[in-house]
Amino acid sequence: MSFASGSLLPTMVRRERASLAATVLAPVLALLVALILNLSLYRLMGRDPVAIVYAMLLEPFMSWASFSEVLLKAGPLLLIAQGLAIGFRAKVFNIGAEGQFILGAIFASAIPVYFPQATGQWIWPAMLLFGAIGGALWASITAFWRVRLNANEILVSLMLSLVAAQLLNYLLLGPWKDPNGFNFPQSVMFQYDAMVPTLIAGTRLNVSFLITLVLSLAAFVFMQKSFSGYKLQVGGLAPRAAGYAGFKQGSAIWLSLLIGGFAAGLAGAAEVAGPIGQLQRSISSGYGYAAIIVAYLGGLHPIGIVVSALVMAVIYIGGDNAMVSANLPIAAVRVFQGSLLLGYLIAIAFVRYRLEWPKTAPKAADRSPS
Amino acid sequence: MNAIEFILAGMLAAATPFLLAALGELVVERAGVLNLGVEGLMALGAVLAFIVVYQGGGHFLGFVAAGLGSAALSLIFAFVTLGFRANQVAAGLAIGILGQGLSALFGKSYESLTVKALPRLAVPGLSDLPVVGGLFVQDIVVWISLVATLAIWAMFAYSKLGLVLRAVGENPKAAHAIGYSVITVRVLAIAFGGAMAGFAGAYAAVIYTPLWADGMIAGRGWIAIALVVFGTWLTGRIFLGACLFGAVSLMGLAAQATGLDVPSQLLSSLPYLVTIIVLGIISADRRLLKLNGVASLGEPFER
Structure with a gap:
């Protein structure tokens, strides 16, 4: 292994085996680094970092009501990320979950939009199935x-996500617009039976959160225990090894995208x-x-993703809080998300490498041929 | 002015953001690096240029700020992918999200404000031609972009720099063995690509539609990445592709002007749909992609 002597910079050396400690520490470290960088940015923008830390990281846990909102927010993130991670592990980079999410919302809304008077407990399960x-x-x-x-x-x-956003706009400004909605781009409010039943009284948490947890377990079993997951x-x-073993690349791509789109x-x-409770522009x-x-922050592992979905939900809810109490622009959430992923990508390098x-003090005589 | 004249006159200006960003990405990919953060780099360049121009700094300084700012953001990408051998797809997405976030953050108090665009310069004689005359009345940045296209084409075709870039992208180990620093070449290529994306965003925000709106890049960075594939990594074809997309994005306006009864959302998604279709057609020719593609694209370099 050669290293650049004559430079004071450290070099990356491959570890004998992957470091478990680094695997677990990487997301924590990334979170800390992102936090410090972003708080410095808020400081530069003339906002009070202490108030923002309070609003972002503590307030979401201060009451059951606000924590239930965190869980509510974590639901879709968790579900989508579980689906995406399966594809990412197979090196199928479906980054169009936004569009698949929108199409899910549109398909589900078709039932209450065309049958606004329908009643019965079949409606919400049918909507969830339609959406999936x-x-x-869309992913197919x-x-x-x-x-x-x-x-x-x-x-x-990605292009399909941009098309999906236009399709949503078209429906909301055209055929699906609520005729009594004061010309707002939104559909009718859905009837009672089109709503997923609430899980815990007094909160907005509903049965879909349970479904998400069950599907997370299913993702775990699929990826860690099943032969298809292994393939x-x-x-x-090792795409070549997979080829020699007769695992078809085409079916892996289909399966990855269908699972991601379904979720x-x-x-x-x-x-x-x-x-x-209705179809609107700001559904996502x-x-x-x-x-x-x-998905990445959770190490593409079904259990890690449960934790990282909660973290991301806290950032969303906390960002909303900080917008109200500390006048933090909502775009700050996106900056935080981007820097979090960058921090993680740096930290994760230490799983396979060490510095x-x-x-010795670099001398010209030390310069060894590589 | 009929629809054809309208499209011919506006095509080059509409194509310029695509062209500048795609030329930058071409150089990055030729060096073996896939930077998917173009959308965010463009968004950052756009907001920086808009702020400088709005504050009275002038268009030149606006472009300088955009180029420097986006190059700086792209160096973070270089730091993560080359320094820490991170997955380039994930790092590119992260840079994209970060750039779009910073753009929204910086541009918040400029929402819906406008600046003055640049005057157009006509080529004497040619601009008086019937039908195609409009092609020869363009602002200075369009003319510079055309020269830049030629320069990049010549760089790849004739210069040693072009050969070194391609060697680093095709076979980094061999390039390293004969004494070129793969990392240095790639860092410089990434910074160049970042600056070009910044210029592309600046053109979009202070010349093409000199009005600030969050999300104004609207997928053009992604189309620029697709253009590099359409152009099968060749400068001339990328230029033609950019012109095609310039024309497609004007077709919506032209169709509306003629009173065609098509939903505006369909016209807005036309560039995305065309991207999907053309991507399918070009990629289906696997031999073409293999022949012209960059061998080490997206793979981290380890000595």
């Missing part, structure tokens, strides 16, 4: 483009049939993109 199918269908376009046409799934899935992972880690679509359906606060960060500092 809608998300999977990307899968087809990738498998049959060899097109880059990153670009196609996906081998395909991601994101279900999350979209659960939002309109849950806390929102960038969940599809934030979930990418959640080696130059041992």
Whole structure:
């Protein structure tokens, strides 16, 4: 192993085996670094960092009511990220969860929009199922483009998200606009039976949160215990080995995208049939993109993702709080998210590498040929 | 003015943000690095240029600020991917989210404000031609972008710099073995790509539509990345692709002007739909991509 002597900079040296400590510490370290950097930024902007820390990190835990909002926010992030992580492990980079989420919301809304008078306990489960199918269908376009046409799934899935946002606008300004809605771009309010039942009285937390937890468990079993999950992972880690073993790359891509689309679509359906109660423009606060960060921050592991989804939900709710109490612009949440992922990508390097500092004072004589 | 004249006259200006960002990304990818943060780099450049121009600094300083700011952000990308060998896809997305966030943060108090665009310069004689005359009445940045396109084409075709860049992208180990610093070349390429994305954003915000609105880049950074694939990593084809997208984004306006009864949302998503379709057509020719693609694209370099 050569290292650049003559420089005072440390070099990265590959570890003999991956460091478990670094794996666990990386997200914590990333969070701390992002926190320090962002608080300094708020300080520069003339905001009070102490008030922001209070509003962002403590207030969400101060009451059961606000903590239940954190759980509510964590739901869609968790669900989408579990789906995406399965694809990311297979090196299928579906970054169009935002669009799959929107399509899920649209498909689910079709039922109450076209049958506003319908009653019965079948409605909300049917909406969730429709939404999941809608998300999977939208993702299947990307899968087809990738498998049959060899097109880059990153670009196609992202473009489809931009198209989905326009489709949502079209529906809300046109055929699905609430005729009694004072011309606002939103659908009718959904009827009672189109709403997912509340889980805990007095909060907005609903049954979809339970479904999310069950599906997280399913993701764990699928990725860690099943043969299909194993095939996906081998395909991601060693595509050639997967090829020799006869694991088809095409089916891995289809499976990854369908799972990702299904989960994101279900999350979209659960939002309109849950806390929102109608189809609107602002159904997603960038969940599809934030979930990418959640997936990475959780180490692409189903259990890690549960933790990172909670962290991201605290940042969202805390950001809302800080907007009200400390006049922090809402865009600060996106800055925080971006710096968090960058911090994590740096920290995670230490799982496989360690730093080696130059041992002696650099001299010209030390310069060894590499 | 009929629709064809309208599109011909506006095409180059509409194409310029795509062209500048795609040329930058071309250099980055030729050096073997995939930077998916172009959208965020453009958004940051756009807001910096807008603030400088709005505060009276003038267009030149606006472009300088955009170039420096976006190059600085892209160096963070270089630090993470080259210094720490991070996954380039994830790091690019992170830079994109960060850039868009910073753009929204800095631009918050400028929402819906406007600045003055630049005057257009006509080529004497040619600009009086029927139908195509509009092509020869453009602002100075368009003319500079055309020269930059030629310069980058010549750099790849004839210069040693172009050869070194390609060697680093095609076979970094061999480039290292013959004495080139792969990391240095890649850092410089990334900074160049960042500055170009910054210029592209600046053009969009202070010349093409000199009005600040959050999210004004609207996917153009992503289309620029797609353009590099469409152009199969060749400067000339990327230029043609950028012109195609310039024309497509004007088609919406032209269609509305003729009173065609099409939902405006369909017209707005036209560039995205065209991207998806063209990406499918070009990529389906696997041999073409393999022949022209960059061998080490996206892979971290380890000695």
